[in-house]
Amino acid sequence: xxxxxxxxxxxxxxxxxxxxxxxxxxxxxxxxxxxxxxxxxxxxxxxxxxxxxxxxxxxxxxxxxxxxxxxxxxxxxxxxxxxxxxxxxxxxxxxxxxxxxxxxxxxxxxxxxxxxxxxxxxxxxxxxxxxxxxxxxxxxxxxxxxxxxxxxxxxxxxxxxxxxxxxxxxxxxxxxxxxxxxxxxxxxxxxxxxxxxxxxxxxxxxxxxxxxxxxxxxxxxxxxxxxxxxxxxxxxxxxxxxxxxxxxxxxxxxxxxxxxxxxxxxxxxxxxxxxxxxxxxxxxxxxxxxxxxxxxxxxxxxxxxxxxxxx
Numbered sequence: 001x002x003x004x005x006x007x008x009x010x011x012x013x014x015x016x017x018x019x020x021x022x023x024x025x026x027x028x029x030x031x032x033x034x035x036x037x038x039x040x041x042x043x044x045x046x047x048x049x050x051x052x053x054x055x056x057x058x059x060x061x062x063x064x065x066x067x068x069x070x071x072x073x074x075x076x077x078x079x080x081x082x083x084x085x086x087x088x089x090x091x092x093x094x095x096x097x098x099x100x101x102x103x104x105x106x107x108x109x110x111x112x113x114x115x116x117x118x119x120x121x122x123x124x125x126x127x128x129x130x131x132x133x134x135x136x137x138x139x140x141x142x143x144x145x146x147x148x149x150x151x152x153x154x155x156x157x158x159x160x161x162x163x164x165x166x167x168x169x170x171x172x173x174x175x176x177x178x179x180x181x182x183x184x185x186x187x188x189x190x191x192x193x194x195x196x197x198x199x200x201x202x203x204x205x206x207x208x209x210x211x212x213x214x215x216x217x218x219x220x221x222x223x224x225x226x227x228x229x230x231x232x233x234x235x236x237x238x239x240x241x242x243x244x245x246x247x248x249x250x251x252x253x254x255x256x257x258x259x260x261x262x263x264x265x266x267x268x269x270x271x272x273x274x275x276x277x278x279x280x281x282x283x284x285x286x287x288x289x290x291x292x293x294x295x296x297x298x299x300x301x302x303x304x305x306x307x308x309x310x311x
Contacts, residue, residue: 058277058306059084068299070292073265073285076204077296080212080271080278087299091205094186095284098259098267099129099152100207101194103214106145108175109160110217115142118234121155122162128195128261130155131239142219143231149223150241152258154193161192168192179206182213197263208280211256211269215278224255224271245270246290251297256280258289268293274300 060079074090085091113119121137131153139147139159147156164171168191175189184206190199202210215221227248232238244258245268252273259267266289270281279300283292 058082058308060086060274060277060279060300060304060306062086062299063303063305066299068295070283070295071287072283072289072292074204075283075286075292075296076208076281077300078205078208078212078280078282080215080280083209083212085205086279086304087296088204092186092203094201094203095267096197096261096264097187097189097194097200097202097207098197098261098264099154099194100202100257100259100267100269101189101192101200102148102152102157103207103210103220103257103269104175104179104189105157105160105192106149106220106223107210107214107217108171108178109141109145109164110219111174111178112164113141113160115140115145115219117141119144119159119163121159123158125155125158128154128193133159137237138234139231143233145219145223146226146229146231146241147239149220149257150226150229150243152244154195157193179210182210184210194259194264195261197261204282204284207269207284208282211271211280211282212278215255215271221255224257247293247297251301253297270297272297272300274304275306277306279304 059082068087072089074093074095075088076085076091077087078085117140118138119141121133121135124133124135129152131147131151133155141160144156144160147153148160161168161171171192172189179187179189184202187202187206188199190196194200225248227243229241230238231241247253247270253270254273255271256269264285266286267284268286268289270293272279272281281293281296283289286292
């Protein structure tokens, strides 16, 4: 009769010893379950966005699939029309936008300014990539767009935003309002140039979606597809501009925008014409954005078939 009592005491002691471990495991399981639930909710929300944007969409399918080897921490290949994802790597992870912020800066400005409208440089800045604009210089809005999108001039982005009614802060608020209207649920802007790494963020999915809307604007599409351009201020001072996107014109590439800060790493948004359809490629947090993009271009070039989807 004594042995069972002794055995019971040992069991009780063992249970007490293992109770903290059991509770720790339960906490880990509950936390992991909550994370999965949040990811599911977010993906479900984004997947419920409008799928087909035309009356009859051609849905792309990769014929010969392979796993691309890229340095980018996040990447995506998206069909611009249907929003079908052909490839993704951390598509919903946040990254700093760097100068790809200027895509939204352009769209926000195009909603308000006319291309021949005269804008005045309110403040000279030498931060990051600049054209060297001086206070009180005057340019047409279109020329400042070229300066902002080709050599990625931060001073041009600042000049545009400061000419908006109520100034730069009101312009940034409008950028975020537009992001929300485009259902970019994981995107935020803190400045018009993309210099504020902690406040300028997006995901590969959101950035590809933004680019798919941006190229529908004919003025934006024309500018980002331009390799070289010369602008001048109203006094006749000229600036020769070169597009930083070295892939432009190669393998059907017709845009869109480069970006770089030390924290963001190398960023590149690319649009490519494939069999009459536009494909959007995004790489973020890359060590070699052009090489990574070329690898992804190889994945889709002459490797897509299109299925017709009727409403």
